[in-house]
Amino acid sequence: MIKIAPSILSADFAKLGAEVAEAQAAGGDWIHVDVMDGHFVPNITLGPAIVKAIAPHTTLPLDVHLMIENPERYVEEFAKAGAAVITVHAEACVHLHRVIHLIKEQGIMAGVALNPGTPASAIQEVLDDVDMVLVMTVNPGFGGQAFISGTMNKIKQIRTWLNERGRHDVHIEVDGGIAADTAPLVVEAGADVLVAGSAVFGREDRAAAIAEIRSSYEG
Ligand code: DX5
Ligand code: ZN
Numbered sequence: 001m002i003k004i005a006p007s008i009l010s011a012d013f014a015k016l017g018a019e020v021a022e023a024q025a026a027g028g029d030w031i032h033v034d035v036m037d038g039h040f041v042p043n044i045t046l047g048p049a050i051v052k053a054i055a056p057h058t059t060l061p062l063d064v065h066l067m068i069e070n071p072e073r074y075v076e077e078f079a080k081a082g083a084a085v086i087t088v089h090a091e092a093c094v095h096l097h098r099v100i101h102l103i104k105e106q107g108i109m110a111g112v113a114l115n116p117g118t119p120a121s122a123i124q125e126v127l128d129d130v131d132m133v134l135v136m137t138v139n140p141g142f143g144g145q146a147f148i149s150g151t152m153n154k155i156k157q158i159r160t161w162l163n164e165r166g167r168h169d170v171h172i173e174v175d176g177g178i179a180a181d182t183a184p185l186v187v188e189a190g191a192d193v194l195v196a197g198s199a200v201f202g203r204e205d206r207a208a209a210i211a212e213i214r215s216s217y218e219g
Helices: 013-025 048-057 075-081 096-105 120-126 149-164 183-189 206-218
Strands: 003-006 031-036 062-067 083-089 109-114 132-136 171-175 193-196
Touching: 003 031, 003 206, 013 031, 013 048, 013 206, 031 048, 048 062, 048 075, 062 193, 075 083, 075 096, 083 096, 083 132, 096 109, 096 120, 109 120, 109 171, 120 149, 132 149, 149 171, 149 183, 183 193, 183 206, 193 206
Parallel strands: 003 193, 031 062, 062 083, 083 109, 109 132, 132 171, 171 193
Antiparallel strands: none
């Protein structure tokens, strides 16, 4: 089952509660929340208070993508705020294994993310520990950027490694430039959670936008 996770980065921040409710009504499977600190990435977005504020407006899992330095400092707070998944960047963690287990100790799913310039090998040693690998298909920081097709090999490599370990339950999420034209490529490569920001919230009709992405790989 392929999941679509609308990213609220492209939603109207003045009415986030209504936006997440609409994304759920429109057929989204997870709500993707982009947390940026102005250090790890050039942009600044939102913190745990906003996650806590939107949580009552949806029953979908909140998929929190931390694009921040020292993410271990905030894991507990985001978990308490209602995150169902917390993903940290391999590039931001000196003690990646420790941070992943800190997330799992909160009783939620742990993800590890890779920038386009980071090789798959950077997470090879934690593949038995994670619930999800996030392969960035753009350089993180902003919505609406062009999909980087060179990341396909990395998705295939990670799916192969997971299959070899019998870890068929581990999700591979992709994030950046995902729309009806790119979704079939990433699904074919082995991704099963598709983040879509501008392709969903940039459209008036969110249900049609999600349906178009879904039908692009369902044929
Ligand atoms: C980018 C964020 C993405 C962003 C994707 O740094 O991590 O989640 O919302 O936006 P689109 O789908 O517009 O490329
Ligand atoms: Zn994201």
